[in-house]
Amino acid sequence: MIHSVRATLRAAPLRTAAPARSFARSAPRADVGSSAKNAAEGAAKQFSNAAEKARAAAGPFAERIQGATGLNFGALSEKLVYNLRVAGSLFKQVYVAEGLAPPKSVAAVREAYATLYARAANPEYWSKVAGNGEWKKIAVYAVEALGIFSIGEIIGRRKLVGYPVKKHAVSHAPAH
Template sequence: MLRPQITNAARVAGRRANSTQANPQVQKAVQQASQLYNQGAQTVKRVAGPVGDRVGSLLGAYRAPLTYNWNVFTSLVRQVYKAEKLAPPTHLSQWATAYANIWARASSPAWWRSALESGEWAKVAIAAVEAYGIFKIGEIIGRRHLVGYKIKEPAAAAH
């Protein structure tokens, strides 16, 4: 259901980019992005080599839909990144300020009381989810595994 809408949107955007009325700077940026994408794809293909081909052949009929969905996902992420003007902090002081604000808010009992008394449960829930998420990311990093700890079963006791 979603695939035809995305395909049509891509065709319309392509027509706009290829029209003679399009901004030459936009066309140049599109060409540069296309060249960079092609260079990156060639590099990945060269690095992956026969392993990448083998994995691709193992996917069989699932390869085309997975590739399409991955391309749609990456395109959507790029569009959101550009539209929201997202960028990671460039200076250490920005990181320190952000974490200091989070810590000050989380460690302030007055903030928690005011949020609960005013009925702003959403703020409290979001703060709890943020804390839980940060904890889980720390757990994943500490385990060096996404799912869980690897447990060795003890040898069976001789009777």
């Protein structure tokens, strides 16, 4: 099994960047612009409706918290909704521009991870990567993954460094 995977990897060339695509041949420029505009307007309406529903659902809860703590969440919620709309719009533009789509099947996901694992376990692949300079691209991907993981950790801990520790009034250390 391992020998056949190695032979396959030796024979398979490394993937390179996809050639630039031209959309002008498939549809006139005006049609593409108008369809993108219509899609953007539809997505904006859906997002606006979802934001209004979320605001209506969270309203009583926010009022109770505001009454108990004395904090005003009105300005914060407006900023949050605005920033979420901007992020959603940006994500949508990237999604459309890059032609992103979810995987068609579970088999495609399994195949991608199997290829990734097989290449990671193959020393010949790494020597080839080191020789042609592709290691720089892999290093950038690794740094991006580490950054995303670190941001998730910071959000999960709700603290930039370390985990919050509650101090007890009585020490549990043995007396000397």
